[in-house]
Amino acid sequence: MTPAVRTALFGGASIWLLGLIAALAVIVPAMNLLMPPDSAFHLSAFAVTLIGKYLCYALLALSVDLIWGYCGILSLCHGAFFGLGGYAMGMYLMREIGDRGVYGNPDLPDFMVFLNWKELPWYWYGFDNFGFAMLMAVVAPGLLALVFGALAFRSRVTGVYFSIITQALTFALMLAFFRNDMGFGGNNGMTDFKDILGFSVQSDGTRCAIFVITAIMLAAGFLVCRAVVHSKLGKILISIRDAESRTRFVGYRVEHYKLFVWVLSACIAGVAGALYVPQVGIINPSEFEPANSIEAVIAVAVGGRGTLVGGIIGGVLVNAVKTFFTGTLPDFWLFALGAMFILVTLFLPKGVIGLFKKTGGIGVKLPGLGKLASGAAKEAKP
């Protein structure tokens, strides 16, 4: 370990970030549970959930930053991995409703009764078990990423071509989940959740517990990503990002490395989705909308691509701005998003984090977007 790496590992922004997350995990629930509702320091349940949502988006942005910032893979389907994690949680929450649904059917979720289904489809088996459902929240996106990535990376699909097929993937999933006969609730998705592990999802205590768990998972995700990018493998990822073909000639099987980090990233996005659903109380196919994946990418660009802290900051920041716009000027949100992206690309190529850090850690000197695309086009030629 060189001294430079050691500082990156233990010093600076990482400590600040972890401290901030820990502080949030204590202060936010305390302000909600301990302060009387009429106190100026009281935080409403709505606010707790809103901040919790931001942390979920931060975890999603972190996962995008891991592959895009460090390995140069621009994914436009991380919203889909997020959505799959969310559906796994949603399925568990639907099973938890039991016979308290509108139709009072103890064996089937309401939407299946409505469709006149007689029995639970096989792929719903096990989702009444919380542990199994949480495993699936990681395994389902991980498996999809594994199959998709194995095919794409082996055929050496890179750059914009790769991004375009990821976009097609999330679009295809959206169409599939819209169908009622898929058995995931069609365009209504899943909602009206009652409780989680026996605790009411509406109660302040549960909301605060989920918030704390979200904060812990964000910190854990950050630590995992940090361990990866500071390992020797992390150096190989950067080598692949900057000079893929050269990395092959040094003897590294580039496709294996890409596949590893791609699957890891999809699993993290799945965890973010699973944490998101009980807080917003609904999961439906709109989570697969291509715009969601693009939003996550822009969040990373805004925060600072190629620094993990930057990814997290971007995830929170972009979604906080989104809350503001959807509340006041909903029609302008997409323009604002586009404007943020353009402004950051032009004036803050290292993102918001670049304002604080003079040396960008190990993520310095990234190719601009134009170069990224043209370089990709050049490389993709067989």
Added chain:
Amino acid sequence: MSPEPIGGVETSAILYLDGVTVSFDGFKALNALSLVIEPGEMRAIIGPNGAGKTTMMDVITGKTRPQHGQVQFAGKHDLTQLDEAMIANLGIGRKFQKPTVFENHTVEDNLYIALKEDRTVFSVLFAKRSPAQAKRLDELLEITRLGPHRDILAAKLSHGQKQWLEIGMLLAQDPQILLVDEPVAGMTDAETAETARLLREINKTRTVIVVEHDMTFVRDLGVKVTVLHEGSVLAEGSLDHVSADNRVIEVYLGR
């Protein structure tokens, strides 16, 4: 790809190319090229621009698949069937014409990445730098005279230093054979002489193939020369021998 067995040829050669043809849209960059390199040899390959020198290296390192011909390594590996990473791990290292080092890594990390070691994903994920590796890195920094620059980003090196770093990375891979494409292009005279020293030093333990235009440099190396022209071998022998060849003179002077 025809899974043609490569038996039949009994050879002591470390690298054996026979009848190798590569065409790009009908244009033959390599035309029935044959070349035999013995273990421990240093060979200089010269030839005008577009003669196919770089393409030959592409074929040997698995970047380009030949349409015809055999490419055999150490008498037992058919290189036309393997990919870049496999070929690199067999012990064939390559330095590119344009220096390509990993600019966002420090000089030391560039060498560390190249060090010969298990390259499967999970062993790399948990890799720890051993004392033996640290010692080897010191040696490599010494050989390439980059010791004072070990902690700076490779992007900050001068052109000549990048070339040496790349040669150092090659050595770190501990290859049996090094393919070096135009190492002294753009170097000062002093750097050129230094590079010749470095290659001769390396050749004490390894086979080296050098592609170069610079005749002073080639004379400096003092090794057997192969002249390529339009994708095949035009002449072979000592530098004096080939430069006396009329066809070689014509190719070089009649350009």
